[in-house]
């Protein structure tokens with residue numbers, strides 16, 4: 001389902017900020033794709049990119065095993081921007097020299113622009129500009145026909161350009177927020193040098209994808225597992241807009257959802273979109289199988305297998321189902337390059353599970369999008385803001401927030417505590433900026449006193465974290481008053497709880513969920 005549009009190609013040399021380059025370019029409403037540095041020249045030509053960006057990377061260009069792209073890219077007459085490692089590679093492949101710097105340049109630096117053209121068009125000549133550097137090597141000698149376009153204290157060749165060809169390189173990282181001129185530099189690259197048009201909008205994405213989905217599906221049927229999360233909701237809304245009643249969604253209520261969650265998902269889709277949603281009430285089945293199970297991995301397995309079984313059963317009833325729609329996102333499909341020691345690891349993540357079991361073809365309309373773009377797409381499709389900006393919720397649901405055995409009583413406690421946590425986070429205006437905030441029920445009881453009575457009741461832990469991608473996280477520095485209110489309300493309003501604690505572990509070494 002290739003959607004034709006003008007694009008910038010980013011060749012990845014393993015930098016941690018490669019995806020950020022893509023984000024920054026897309027923010028300029030220009031489409032771009034990340035590919036590994038070894039993409040062949042032939043392939044690059046067939047993609048006809050408007051421009052090519054060479055990312056940074058952890059290696060040194062003079063290392064024996066330094067990753068190198070085909071130097072033929074510099075002769076395609078396509079603008080190339082080298083960033084850090086990319087600029088150094090452009091240098092040595094052009095015949096210049098890169099060496100270990102006497103002084104590493106790391107962090108903020110002042111850039112003095114020497115030539116207000118190309119990347120620095122419309123910027124103050126000789127003006128001081130804050131940029132962010134992170135390099136141990138530096139360009140010592142320019143290739144023939146290159147000239148300096150900016151300098152910094154420790155980099156006499158902080159930005160370079162070819163005198164005649166559209167080739168530019170910067171030692172700093174325009175993609176990070178600390179580079180205050182980063183946006184202008186990238187804008188100059190994509191618009192002035194690559195002559196792109198700012199046409200990549202969610203509206204254009206919807207239009208072109210609807211056409212592509214219609215063409216691919218024809219008169220066949222598509223099924224989609226709706227979880228209530230942002231990704232599956234957006235997938236369902238988009239495909240529904242494309243093919244209407246040829247889409248059937250299946251929502252499995254496993255009894256482990258938060259208060260009111262199932263109802264709100266159903267209400268939106270049935271009332272607002274007219275989407276055909278099969279709601280399967282499998283609460284008793286899941287809770288029955290989980291009885292007496294405390295081991296976290298066992299819980300996950302039971303829930304995972306149970307879901308596949310029920311989904312298969314229901315999908316089997318839909319005649320002529322040919323496609324399965326999934327909410328796979330761009331970070332999952334980027335064939336990103338990472339280095340461990342001297343070994344290149346190519347990781348190509350793919351979302352497994354249902355498709356192999358069911359022998360259905362996949363439709364993954366979000367494959368090209370980052371999470372925040374999915375949210376914009378959801379808004380464009382008319383999904384309510386509360387659904388779009390919902391905090392992530394794990395597939396196994398509340399089962400992994402009840403440490404130990406899952407019983408109806410314990411589920412009720414965690415549900416009630418969860419409502420209070422979310423209400424208070426929203427009232428404090430901190431819900432959206434916090435990655436996740438939730439209650440965990442612990443498998444211990446502690447002594448307390450309520451009125452004149454001694455109590456011996458449950459403990460609830462509050463887990464609130466800040467994160468960008470869930471790979472790492474830190475505990476949220478919530479105001480004490482807010483913590484106090486949550487604690488008071490949980491202890492007063494939730495029967496069976498007499499103590500609340502706050503989790504102050506980061507990830508790693510902790511994980512976000514407790515199980």
Ligand code: XMP
Pocket residue numbers: 300392393394395396436470507510511512513514515
């Ligand atoms: P951890 O606990 O590994 O969680 O730090 C990272 C993020 O993933 C979510 N999570 C899951 N999501 N199925 C999911 O769909 C799962 O089995 C699962 N386990 C954890 C978690 O809520 C956090 O956002």
